[in-house]
Amino acid sequence: MAxxxxxxxxxxxxxxxxxxxxxxxxxxxxxxxxxxxxxxxxGTTITLTAVNTSGSGAVDPNSLQLxxxxxQSRVDSLGxxxxxxxxxxxxxxxxxxxxxxxxxLVRLVGQTAVLRxxxxxxxxxxxxxxxPEPTASASGSGNPSAEPxxxxxxxSESASxxxxxxxxxxxRPLAGLPTAPPAPRSPRPTVEGQGTPPDRAxxxxxxxxxxxxxAAFTCADKDKQPDIADQPLFSCxxxxxxxxxxxxxxxxxxxxxxxxxxxxxxxxRWVVNLDFNSExxxxxxxxxRELATRQDPQNRFAIVLDGETISAPSVSAAIPGGRxxxxxxxxxxxxxxxxxxxxxxxxxxxxxxSEVANVSATLGGExxxxxxxxxxxxxxxxxxxxxxxxxxxxxxxxxxxxxxGILTYQAMVLLGGSVGFALNLAGTAGAxxxxxxxxxxxxxxxxxxxxxxxxGRSLRTAVETGWRxxxxxxxxxxxxxxxxxxxxxxxxxxSVKGFAFxxxxxxxxxxxxxxxxxxxxxxxxARTKFFGGGHPLSGLDPAHLGVKALPGSRTRRxxxxxxxxxxxx
Amino acid sequence: xxxxxxxxxxxxxGEVSYDFLGRRRRWYAxxxxxxxxxxxxxxxxxxxxxxxxxxxxxxxxxxxxAASTSVTQMRAALEAxxxxxxxxxxxxxxxxxxxxxxxRTLDPTEEVPKVRAAIASELGISSEDVAYSLIGASWGGxxxxxxxxxxxxxxxxxxxxxxxxxxxxxxxxxxxIALVHDLMLTxxxxxxxxxxxxxxxxxxxxxxLGYSLYDTVVVxxxxxxxxxxxxxxxxxxxxxxxxxxxxxVLVRSINTTIIGVLPVAALLFAGTVILGEGPLKDLALALFxxxxxxxxxxxxxxxxxxxxxxEREPDMKKLTTRVNNRRQREVQKPPSDDVAAPAxxxxxxxxxxxxxxxxxxxxxxxxxxxxxxxxxxxxxxRPQPQRKPRSARKK
Numbered sequence: 005m006a007x008x009x010x011x012x013x014x015x016x017x018x019x020x021x022x023x024x025x026x027x028x029x030x031x032x033x034x035x036x037x038x039x040x041x042x043x044x045x046x047g048t049t050i051t052l053t054a055v056n057t058s059g060s061g062a063v064d065p066n067s068l069q070l071x072x073x074x075x076q077s078r079v080d081s082l083g084x085x086x087x088x089x090x091x092x093x094x095x096x097x098x099x100x101x102x103x104x105x106x107x108x109l110v111r112l113v114g115q116t117a118v119l120r121x122x123x124x125x126x127x128x129x130x131x132x133x134x135x136p137e138p139t140a141s142a143s144g145s146g147n148p149s150a151e152p153x154x155x156x157x158x159x160s161e162s163a164s165x166x167x168x169x170x171x172x173x174x175x176r177p178l179a180g181l182p183t184a185p186p187a188p189r190s191p192r193p194t195v196e197g198q199g200t201p202p203d204r205a206x207x208x209x210x211x212x213x214x215x216x217x218x219a220a221f222t223c224a225d226k227d228k229q230p231d232i233a234d235q236p237l238f239s240c241x242x243x244x245x246x247x248x249x250x251x252x253x254x255x256x257x258x259x260x261x262x263x264x265x266x267x268x269x270x271x272x273r274w275v276v277n278l279d280f281n282s283e284x285x286x287x288x289x290x291x292x293r294e295l296a297t298r299q300d301p302q303n304r305f306a307i308v309l310d311g312e313t314i315s316a317p318s319v320s321a322a323i324p325g326g327r328x329x330x331x332x333x334x335x336x337x338x339x340x341x342x343x344x345x346x347x348x349x350x351x352x353x354x355x356x357x358s359e360v361a362n363v364s365a366t367l368g369g370e371x372x373x374x375x376x377x378x379x380x381x382x383x384x385x386x387x388x389x390x391x392x393x394x395x396x397x398x399x400x401x402x403x404x405x406x407x408x409g410i411l412t413y414q415a416m417v418l419l420g421g422s423v424g425f426a427l428n429l430a431g432t433a434g435a436x437x438x439x440x441x442x443x444x445x446x447x448x449x450x451x452x453x454x455x456x457x458x459x460g461r462s463l464r465t466a467v468e469t470g471w472r473x474x475x476x477x478x479x480x481x482x483x484x485x486x487x488x489x490x491x492x493x494x495x496x497x498x499s500v501k502g503f504a505f506x507x508x509x510x511x512x513x514x515x516x517x518x519x520x521x522x523x524x525x526x527x528x529x530a531r532t533k534f535f536g537g538g539h540p541l542s543g544l545d546p547a548h549l550g551v552k553a554l555p556g557s558r559t560r561r562x563x564x565x566x567x568x569x570x571x572x573x
Numbered sequence: 574x575x576x577x578x579x580x581x582x583x584x585x586x587g588e589v590s591y592d593f594l595g596r597r598r599r600w601y602a603x604x605x606x607x608x609x610x611x612x613x614x615x616x617x618x619x620x621x622x623x624x625x626x627x628x629x630x631x632x633x634x635x636x637x638x639a640a641s642t643s644v645t646q647m648r649a650a651l652e653a654x655x656x657x658x659x660x661x662x663x664x665x666x667x668x669x670x671x672x673x674x675x676x677r678t679l680d681p682t683e684e685v686p687k688v689r690a691a692i693a694s695e696l697g698i699s700s701e702d703v704a705y706s707l708i709g710a711s712w713g714g715x716x717x718x719x720x721x722x723x724x725x726x727x728x729x730x731x732x733x734x735x736x737x738x739x740x741x742x743x744x745x746x747x748x749x750i751a752l753v754h755d756l757m758l759t760x761x762x763x764x765x766x767x768x769x770x771x772x773x774x775x776x777x778x779x780x781x782l783g784y785s786l787y788d789t790v791v792v793x794x795x796x797x798x799x800x801x802x803x804x805x806x807x808x809x810x811x812x813x814x815x816x817x818x819x820x821x822v823l824v825r826s827i828n829t830t831i832i833g834v835l836p837v838a839a840l841l842f843a844g845t846v847i848l849g850e851g852p853l854k855d856l857a858l859a860l861f862x863x864x865x866x867x868x869x870x871x872x873x874x875x876x877x878x879x880x881x882x883x884e885r886e887p888d889m890k891k892l893t894t895r896v897n898n899r900r901q902r903e904v905q906k907p908p909s910d911d912v913a914a915p916a917x918x919x920x921x922x923x924x925x926x927x928x929x930x931x932x933x934x935x936x937x938x939x940x941x942x943x944x945x946x947x948x949x950x951x952x953x954x955r956p957q958p959q960r961k962p963r964s965a966r967k968k
Contacts, residue, residue, distance in 0.1 A: 053712065110681045357681045358712035364704045366635060374853060378843030382836030389835060393828065430773060433856050436840050437780070440833035447832055448791070451825040477794055480738060481787045487730060488783035492776060495723035500776045503856070507780070 012524030019407070019520040026414040038413070039420030041428025041502060044372040046365030047102035048109060052355040054095040063095040071355070072097050074310075074345075079109070088424070097355070110360055118231060119257025119346065121288070123295060124304040124316055125210050125236075126249035130223060199234030202287055205252040206294045210236060218249040231311035239306065239313040248313050250306050254291040257309075259284025263346035265339035274334035276343045278327065285326025293322035307346065314345055375432035382436050386443050394450055396535060396542035400525055401446050408442050408517045412510055419509075431502030438510030441485055445518045448481070449474040449526070467530045471523055478518055485511040591823070594816040597877035604754060604874055611761020618764050623771035624675060626717050628710030632674040632688065633850075634703045636696045647672065647695055654691035656684045667849035672696065678710050720775045727779055728752070731786055739793060743882040748789045751875035755785040755866040762862050773852035774859045781863025784833065788826060788871035795822045796876065804888055807895045812880040819876050830868040837861050 030036060042049050054063045054071065068091055076089040079099060087101040101109055200208045210218070214236055223240040231237055237250045262279040280288050295303050296319050306316040317330050330342070363371070383405065391398035412435060419425035427435075452474040456466035489508030493501055529535040535542045593600075624631055644664045651659045651674070662676040674692060679685050685707060686700075693700040708716075731752065735745045759778055763770055795818035803814055837860045844853030883889050 051712070053709075053715075110685070356709060356711070357707070358709045358715075360681055360685070360705070360707040362705050364634075364702045366702060367633065367704045370635075371848060371851070371853075374843040374847040377847060378836075378840045378853065381842065382839035385835040385839060386832055389831060430776070430852050430856070433773075433840055433853055436836045437856075437860065439836040443832045444829050447825060447828045451828070455821075477791060480790055480794075484731075484734065484783045484787050484790070487734060488727070488780055491723060491727050491730065492779055495719055495726065500772050500852075503773075503776050503780075 012527040015520050015524040016528075019516075022520075023407075023410060023414070026411070026418065030414060030417050033418070033421045035417065035421055038416035039424070039426045040372065041426040041431065042100055042102055042368070043361070043363045043429045044368050044375070044427065044432075045102060046363050046368035047100060048363075049101075049359075049361045050099040050110060050357060051092075051359035052097045052099065053358040054097070055354045055356050065094070068095065068097065075099060096358070110357065118310055119260065120231070120233065120253040120308045121255040121257075121291070122237060122250035122253055122306050122308055123206060123208075123291065124248055124301050124306050125251055126215075126218060127246055127301040127304070127316065128248075129246050130240075130244070199232065199236075200252040201234055202253055202255065205234070205254050206291050208236070208251045210249055210251075214249065218247075221247060223247055231308070237308065237311065239308055239311055241313050241316075246313075246316075248306055248316065250308065250313070254305065255280065255284050255287045257346075259287065260346060263343040265334075265336070265343040268329070273331060274336055274339035275329045275331040276334070276339050276346065277329050278346065280326035280328075282326065285324075288326065288328065289322055289324045292319045292328075295319040296321045309345055315342060371429050372432075375429060375436070379432070379436050379439075382439050386439055390443065390446075396539065397450055400522060400529065401443060403525065404446060404517050404522045405439065405442060407521045408510070408513050411513045411516065412438075412506075415509055415513065416506075425505065426502075427506070428502040430500050431506040434503040434506035435510060438507060438514070441481075441507075441511065442514045442517065444481070445478045445514055446522060448477050449518065449522060452477075453526070463536050464530045467526050471526075479515070482511050482515050590816070590820050592816065593819045593872060594812050594877045594880050597873075597881065600873040600877060604870075608754065608757055608761070611757050611764070614761050614764035618767065620760070620764050621767055621769045623769045623774075624706075624713070625708050625772050626713045626770070628678045628708050628713040630676045630679045630685065630688070630705060630707045632676075632692055632703055632705045633671065634692055634696055634698060635671050636698070647674065647692070650691045650695040651676075651688065654687045656687050656691075659688075671849055673850065679707060681707055716772060720772070723775070723779060727782060731782065735786065735790075738790065739797070744793055744797075744879055747875045747879035747882060748786060748793065750878060751789050751867075751870040752782055752785050754870045754874055755781060755863055758866045758870075759859060759862045763859075768858060769855070771852065771855045773855035777856040777859025778863065781860055781867060784860075784864050785867030785870060788829070788867045789875045791826065791829065792819060792822050792871050792876055793879070795819075796879065804892060807892070807899045810893045810896050811883045811889045813896075815876050815880040815883075819872055823872070826868055826872060830864060834861065834864050837864065 052075075054068055072089055072091050075097060076087075079087045079089060079101060087099070089097060089099050092098050099109075218238055221238040223244040233253045233256070235252060237248075239248045239250055240246065241248075259281050260278060261281045261284075262277075264277045264279075265274060266277060267274055291305065295305060297303075300318060301316075303320065304316045304318045306313045308314070315330060315332075317332065334342070387398065387402055387405070390401040394401065416425065416427055420427070449471065452470035453463075453466045454470075456470040456473075457463060459466075461469060486508055489504045489511060492504035493508060533539070644666065647664050648662070651662055651664075656679065659676055662674055664675075665673045667673055672692075674688075676688065679688060685705065689700050689703045689705060692703050696703075728749075732745060732749055735748045736742070739745055739748075756778065759781065762768075763774070768774070796815045799809075799814040799818045799821075800811060803809060803811060809817070837857050840853055841857035841861055844851060844855075844857050848854065884893065
């Protein structure tokens with residue numbers, strides 16, 4: 005700000021342009037209300053902490069990201085919409101799901117992803133409920149085949165000629181699968197230990213009962229059947245277009261030591277390379293030896309993650325050495341995705357449910373109401389106080405608070421749309437506390453102006469000199485506020501972050517408002533007769549300030565009271 | 574109100590002056606007592622930690638019907654739920670339509686649904702309307718750790734900011750002591766009253782550290798302004814200049830505090846009356862206590878402390894001696910000159926300058942005699958203008 009007021013009009017116009025611009029942005033976004041946090045509209049927030057199962061130590065950030073992706077897809081599978089999964093700190097994952105009270109959610113989310121390799125005993129294409137896309141088999145369920153990838157020249161396992169997963173494809177219906185009427189399902193064991201262990205799993209054959217159940221199974225039922233390691237499993241692929249009857253687990257996912265997507269030398273197609281540990285390598289070799297002798301589709305094995313078949317490559321020879329390569333219709337993206345999914349199953353991360361916060365919609369509404377009421381009362385009290393104390397200057401306070409309010413609201417709406425900022429209860433509190441901080445800047449400014457007037461300056465000059473001095477104090481005060489907000493934001497966990505965020509936001513806005521609105525407005529008002537002339541209601545009248553007359557309005561400087569002469573008890 | 578602003582003016586010019594610094598022993602003693610009580614309260618009573626720190630489950634439900642369930646009925650319902658070890662569950666009613674149940678940490682998939690169902694059926698509402706939060710035991714430890722780190726980082730950074738702003742070790746020290754004072758007082762009140770400490774409380778506490786600091790900054794800013802050329806003159810001692818500064822910013826300080834506290838009071842009202850329990854109340858309470866304490870400490874603790882530290886500097890000692898010498902000479906002069914006295918600003922300030930307790934012997938002691946005695950501990954509330962012999966006022 006230049007001395008003597010600069011160009012108050014221009015600054016005000018610039019501010020108006022900013023506000024209009026923000027409003028325009030909001031209009032483009034089409035959403036006029038800030039995004040509300042779950043504690044204001046009801047919902048469940050789950051904080052998960054990753055535990056490194058290989059002992060203590062840091063959690064690999066990539067593992068955490070992968071876990072986040074998997075959890076997101078699990079939550080999405082509930083079809084609740086607007087769910088949000090974010091990582092926090094170096095080992096937390098925060099899941100926020102609005103309007104859901106399902107205890108199921110907690111169970112689903114906290115579970116570690118389970119990756120298993122099972123033999124395919126039957127595969128059948130089904131008509132999925134939604135319109136299928138032939139190319140949707142991005143994760144490699146298309147036309148995969150597994151081949152050994154040793155350093156030595158490998159007998160190339162011929163691709164099994166398995167058709168791609170186009171829904172009406174010629175996935176052969178399986179022999180001995182009469183379309184039996186949905187028979188009442190025989191209760192299956194839900195705990196491990198009663199079925200076939202991995203070393204004998206390859207010899208398992210479905211019973212007629214299993215076949216019948218499989219015939220009745222639809223992909224809509226897939227969540228009803230638990231994924232038990234040593235029991236057979238009915239599974240569907242990701243798109244719900246193929247259902248599989250799978251044998252008990254051949255190899256557990258934790259025996260897979262790595263999965264990497266890449267393009268082999270002298271080739272142009274993407275593949276996923278698997279590496280098993282020694283135990284897994286033996287199991288995998290035994291299983292593939294047996295599978296290779298079977299007829300399609302029973303020569304295939306399924307890679308099952310959390311009960312879902314993500315890939316089912318065929319095998320035409322035993323794969324020794326613990327290294328396998330899944331090839332198929334991969335592109336870089338689908339190969340990487342499959343590799344990630346495979347890796348996640350083998351990830352040394354378990355999750356502990358650290359915190360569950362569940363707010364019913366009723367309570368959420370009540371909290372929102374309380375926040376709004378507190379805001380209104382707080383605002384009203386501050387405005388009343390300012391009018392009582394500063395009289396006419398109260399208008400400046402109200403107008404400035406109004407502008408700050410508009411800017412804050414706009415910022416919240418825009419941040420909700422762009423960075424997903426959600427206003428929660430603590431955030432509301434931050435905004436309300438900020439009313440005081442913002443109004444405080446005006447107090448500093450006004451008191452400075454008054455001091456300057458008492459020092460014998462004219463009001464117009466006092467506004468400028470007072471501003472120069474107040475500016476410094478306002479900036480240091482806001483810097484302190486900002487510092488608190490930043491530290492809180494960096495160090496706080498969970499909902500209290502919202503407080504820090506709104507506090508920081510409103511502090512910034514306070515600076516904008518004081519510099520671009522309050523100061524120019526005061527400069528303009530000082531030129532008016534009402535304020536500049538010290539009208540009794542202006543808050544700048546001589547009696548109010550305790551001086552006999554406003555300096556500058558008339559040249560009566562000696563008339564300043566000489567307090568020394570009038571001391572009395 | 575106009576009387577208040579008139580007072581503001583008179584404080585500014587020094588016409589009315591409260592002797593904040595002269596009675597510093599009194600304020601120190603008061604604070605010492607309060608702080609001792611705080612420490613004792615923390616040691617003897619301890620703080621009530623929320624389940625966020627210790628781990629546990631917290632269920633909250635509103636009964637829509639007026640028929641409120643009694644605590645004993647609810648306890649019976651809990652025991653019938655089949656979840657073990659719920660004997661120590663704490664059950665409260667909030668207002669007339671809310672009930673709150675706090676238990677040990679529960680298993681999120683097995684036990685929580687059972688307890689929710691038990692509470693819901695007891696209240697005759699749907700299980701989905703029972704809000705709950707669950708905190709794992711180890712998580713609580715992590716939250717505590719984070720909070721302590723935040724506090725340490727904050728205090729360190731604040732110390733740096735203060736130092737960078739004032740570039741004066743003594744000012745920084747005084748501001749930090751005031752900060753710690755506010756912190757201890759707030760914690761003490763929590764221990765004394767038995768309010769539950771939650772993460773929201775901690776946020777509140779960290780925020781008030783900012784406020785407290787800010788209050789101090791406002792006062793010290795003025796002190797700095799008043800002492801800018803003090804060594805070159807013989808008109809005021811450091812303590813006097815500091816006391817004038819406190820008086821000059823008194824109205825602003827009060828205004829700042831009131832305006833800061835008003836929204837917090839509204840928050841406290843909404844948090845307590847409408848919601849009963851929760852982050853609003855916790856946050857507002859800590860802010861409320863801290864802001865009031867921050868305003869108090871910046872005036873009654875930080876500034877006197879600063880003056881005391883400064884008066885120890887050799888330069889300031891010399892200044893004090895010079896000021897006293899001059900005043901002694903004036904006292905000996907005949908009192909005839911005040912009629913002809915010019916009334917420039919400087920003199921208005923000069924002759925109301927305060928002679929602090931640290932001023933050595935001599936005439937100054939005589940002068941303070943009339944100024945010091947009457948105000949009493951609540952001097953800030955009622956005007957107690959210093960009255961001086963006319964002769965002493967003029968050069």
